[in-house]
Amino acid sequence: MNMVRFTFILISKDLRLEWRSKEVLSSTVFFAMIALTVIYFGFQPGRFQVADVGPGILWTAFLFSALLGMNRMFQAESERGGLEGLMLCPIDRTTLYLAKCGTLFVLLTTTIVATFFMFIIFFNVRLLGQLPQLALVAILGSLGLSALGTSFAAMASKTSARDILLPLLLVPIAIPLLIAAVKCTAAILSGDGLTTAQSWVQLLAAFDVIFLAAGYLTFPAILEE
Amino acid sequence: MTRDHSLNPPTTPSSALVGAALVTTLLALYSALVFAPTDRVQGDVQRLFYLHVPAALTMYLAILLVFIASLRYLQTRDAAWDELATSGAEIGLLWGTIVLLTGAMWAKPIWGAWWTWDARLTSFFILWLIFVAYVMLRSYGGEVEQVARFCAVLSILGFVGMPITHYAVEWFRTMHPGPVIMTEGGLGRGLPGSMLATFAFGLVASVVLFANLFILRLRLEQQSRRTQQIRRHLDLMETS
Numbered sequence A: 001m002n003m004v005r006f007t008f009i010l011i012s013k014d015l016r017l018e019w020r021s022k023e024v025l026s027s028t029v030f031f032a033m034i035a036l037t038v039i040y041f042g043f044q045p046g047r048f049q050v051a052d053v054g055p056g057i058l059w060t061a062f063l064f065s066a067l068l069g070m071n072r073m074f075q076a077e078s079e080r081g082g083l084e085g086l087m088l089c090p091i092d093r094t095t096l097y098l099a100k101c102g103t104l105f106v107l108l109t110t111t112i113v114a115t116f117f118m119f120i121i122f123f124n125v126r127l128l129g130q131l132p133q134l135a136l137v138a139i140l141g142s143l144g145l146s147a148l149g150t151s152f153a154a155m156a157s158k159t160s161a162r163d164i165l166l167p168l169l170l171v172p173i174a175i176p177l178l179i180a181a182v183k184c185t186a187a188i189l190s191g192d193g194l195t196t197a198q199s200w201v202q203l204l205a206a207f208d209v210i211f212l213a214a215g216y217l218t219f220p221a222i223l224e225e
Numbered sequence B: 001m002t003r004d005h006s007l008n009p010p011t012t013p014s015s016a017l018v019g020a021a022l023v024t025t026l027l028a029l030y031s032a033l034v035f036a037p038t039d040r041v042q043g044d045v046q047r048l049f050y051l052h053v054p055a056a057l058t059m060y061l062a063i064l065l066v067f068i069a070s071l072r073y074l075q076t077r078d079a080a081w082d083e084l085a086t087s088g089a090e091i092g093l094l095w096g097t098i099v100l101l102t103g104a105m106w107a108k109p110i111w112g113a114w115w116t117w118d119a120r121l122t123s124f125f126i127l128w129l130i131f132v133a134y135v136m137l138r139s140y141g142g143e144v145e146q147v148a149r150f151c152a153v154l155s156i157l158g159f160v161g162m163p164i165t166h167y168a169v170e171w172f173r174t175m176h177p178g179p180v181i182m183t184e185g186g187l188g189r190g191l192p193g194s195m196l197a198t199f200a201f202g203l204v205a206s207v208v209l210f211a212n213l214f215i216l217r218l219r220l221e222q223q224s225r226r227t228q229q230i231r232r233h234l235d236l237m238e239t240s
Helices: A002-021 A023-040 A050-079 A082-088 A093-122 A128-157 A162-189 A194-223 B015-035 B044-076 B079-111 B119-140 B144-160 B162-172 B193-239
Strands: none
Touching: A002 A023, A002 A093, A023 A050, A023 A093, A050 A082, A050 A093, A050 A128, A050 A162, A082 A093, A093 A128, A093 A194, A128 A162, A128 A194, A128 B144, A162 A194, A162 B119, A162 B144, A162 B162, A194 B144, A194 B162, B015 B044, B015 B193, B044 B079, B044 B119, B044 B144, B044 B193, B079 B119, B079 B144, B079 B193, B119 B144, B119 B162, B144 B162
């Protein structure tokens, strides 16, 4: 019971910090916007079908902006001794994992919702009717990325090569998540809906469960002093 | 809990193991290049198979080694397990690179492309990337004890992700040749006897050579850590 309470206290603390500084979201959302723009110009105008390349564009833009956000989230902690402060709290390290993962999940979900809307506007896609299905994919995708990203961002923040290490560590292991998310989004974009991509949804859910459990169990080993 | 290195002399491969590596490697080379018959369809390029597949299987052995050593390290915090893990990962990366290179050399004449995003290629490539990340983390991760913990966590997260990567890329699509050793018709039914024998020589040579390099690498790791320890000792004596 206490664990749940502490987790929510820590998440609300982190979100309040974010609300005041807008440090993470300002960078992720604008980076996603830049990425969408750049990727658009990688294609010949009018010569590509959004239904074919759209899902890849969307998730690539989101993945890179998520990496940026993860780095920034732990940067603040390590710069101002915040992590040491948290570690002095009389709570389990695993609770810290849940809290950080929860905060990251909220931030990434916000980022992906923003990315979806920019995508709809920039690429002139009709998606609003399929919002519930899209929301499911967005939630499963950002949950898996948060589960994995919390561990690796915590690690990277304590090393000298933070900016390069995080993508190196995270992306290879996150590739199945990316494939599944793209496949699900493609099924939604093509109008078939998620019923044709059920095994991909299951794969996303399995990814989330596996890495939430593995991240939860191994997090104390990352934070030791 | 750090191990007192002065009590354990550094490991070296025994002369028997070195000799075994020499003999098996020569034998494997001879049978792959001379003894084994030329493949009727693929020609001589098929001979890469005797290096490619044994190296891949040895790589899987290295993955298992690194995973178990990492798990044991987190349980016991005995630096010896971490030395095993880092040596296994580095030599494993070398073997993985051999697999990718020989695969590309074979694929160009047979498939007409150096690389395709086939399921088995993709999942192996992802494993290789995780090993690259592991070695990078080693060199950037900070002080020894912290790096040891981080690397152990990385190898555990990488290992538990393997099945899910497998399914994801398998469903994506596949064109890699099916297994010829462990086929549904029974063990070794997919190959003629001389090819199977050559493959077996290749596998033994690959594993024995891996063991040799692994032990040498382990020795290097132990010596470098001992040097660091001595240096720290000297620094302490100077400052006090």
